[in-house]
Amino acid sequence: MGFARTCSVALVGVEGVVVEVQADLEPGLAAFTLVGLPDKSLSESRDRVRAAIVNSGETWPQKKLTVGLSPASVPKSGSGFDLGVACAVLAANERIAPLTIADLVMIGELGLDGRVRPVRGVLPAVLAAADAGYRQVVVPERTAAEASLVPGVSVLGIRTLRQLIAILNDEAVPEETADRDEGRPDPLLAGLAVPGAGIGTGVSDRQVLPDLSDVAGQHTARRALEISAAGGHHLYLKGPPGAGKTMLAERLAGLLPRLTAQESLEVTAVHSVAGILPPGKPLVDTPPYCAPHHSATMPSIIGGGSGLPRPGAVSLAHRGVLFLDEAPEFSGRVLDAMRQPLESGHVVVARSAGVMRLPARFLLVLGCA
Ligand SMILES: Nc1ncnc2c1ncn2[C@@H]1O[C@H](COP(=O)(O)OP(=O)(O)OP(=O)(O)O)[C@@H](O)[C@H]1O
Numbered sequence: 001m002g003f004a005r006t007c008s009v010a011l012v013g014v015e016g017v018v019v020e021v022q023a024d025l026e027p028g029l030a031a032f033t034l035v036g037l038p039d040k041s042l043s044e045s046r047d048r049v050r051a052a053i054v055n056s057g058e059t060w061p062q063k064k065l066t067v068g069l070s071p072a073s074v075p076k077s078g079s080g081f082d083l084g085v086a087c088a089v090l091a092a093n094e095r096i097a098p099l100t101i102a103d104l105v106m107i108g109e110l111g112l113d114g115r116v117r118p119v120r121g122v123l124p125a126v127l128a129a130a131d132a133g134y135r136q137v138v139v140p141e142r143t144a145a146e147a148s149l150v151p152g153v154s155v156l157g158i159r160t161l162r163q164l165i166a167i168l169n170d171e172a173v174p175e176e177t178a179d180r181d182e183g184r185p186d187p188l189l190a191g192l193a194v195p196g197a198g199i200g201t202g203v204s205d206r207q208v209l210p211d212l213s214d215v216a217g218q219h220t221a222r223r224a225l226e227i228s229a230a231g232g233h234h235l236y237l238k239g240p241p242g243a244g245k246t247m248l249a250e251r252l253a254g255l256l257p258r259l260t261a262q263e264s265l266e267v268t269a270v271h272s273v274a275g276i277l278p279p280g281k282p283l284v285d286t287p288p289y290c291a292p293h294h295s296a297t298m299p300s301i302i303g304g305g306s307g308l309p310r311p312g313a314v315s316l317a318h319r320g321v322l323f324l325d326e327a328p329e330f331s332g333r334v335l336d337a338m339r340q341p342l343e344s345g346h347v348v349v350a351r352s353a354g355v356m357r358l359p360a361r362f363l364l365v366l367g368c369a
Pocket residue numbers: 214215216217218239240241242243244245246247248325369
């Protein structure tokens with residue numbers, strides 16, 4: 001009966017794979033089946049999509065509905081497929097012309113009220129779409145600036161499903177108010193040390209990192225820092241409490257050269273998957289600084305976790321500085337796991353769903369009293 005397809009992107013680490021979202025409506029008992037290796041968070045998509053469509057003033061098809069995500073072999077995780085699934089269903093039900101969405105790549109989570117909510121990893125997803133030859137993407141409005149960093153792709157940022165339906169049907173686009181939590185930082189991420197975070201975040205467009213200008217004396221340590229920055233040498237800082245180890249390590253990132261355009265995209269992609277990009281300023285163009293506590297867990301340092309895996313500290317410090325204060329206090333397993341990124345510039349995390357590779361090329365600074 002009704003069939004429609006559109007595209008979305010599955011993330012494997014910081015690499016995206018374009019996924020075709022197909023919806024098929026057949027006469028029969030009303031049911032909604034989702035196939036194509038979805039994980040738990042994606043299976044919940046069915047309930048979000050149904051509620052969002054109904055609450056956007058559309059009718060839910062009372063038929064046998066099958067939504068397939070292919071290639072089925074790629075593990076899919078997270079809520080970013082919601083928007084693609086909703087549009088494929090609406091097109092199969094002839095509410096949207098199927099041809100208008102066939103070449104679009106859609107990324108976004110749906111709220112039950114039909115709001116389109118931001119997801120992690122929009123930049124790598126849009127990069128993958130561009131590599132695969134797609135020219136138009138639809139993303140949550142709040143991540144439109146991030147998606148626009150990719151050259152050659154036209155980006156449509158939307159606030160609600162209702163807006164998207166109107167745009168696709170050439171109808172008058174309804175005004176929608178901004179989210180109440182717009183711009184509010186994620187409380188879970190407040191403690192993460194990231195580029196210029198907390199220290200010397202400048203007023204100019206580019207982040208300004210602290211440098212050696214406010215370090216008094218310490219000529220040997222300053223020279224060591226400069227040699228480390230110039231030659232890309234790892235550093236070991238030893239000194240009594242209060243000697244300035246933390247202060248010096250924080251300033252190393254400020255001595256490193258600005259990131260090139262390519263490096264900026266790499267670093268921004270990692271931070272996008274980690275969900276720590278500030279809303280108004282998506283491009284990370286300064287070397288990041290990351291200083292995990294010695295009690296941090298293995299996944300938080302190396303990467304991993306359930307669902308859509310998060311990059312660890314070694315990847316958040318990619319192209320920047322990783323400072324391990326009180327280095328001997330870190331567990332032996334964590335220190336051992338540092339060998340791979342130190343040697344190869346990336347880290348491979350094996351999980352039940354497969355193996356993912358994350359960039360992790362950083363300057364290591366060890367601190368010890
Ligand atoms: N050479 C210096 N010039 C200016 N300020 C300094 C210098 N050395 C230390 N300080 C100041 O002293 C304070 C303590 O420095 P810091 O926290 O870097 O020491 P630390 O060696 O990391 O100590 P701990 O072992 O307790 O972590 C900071 O506020 C820092 O700004």
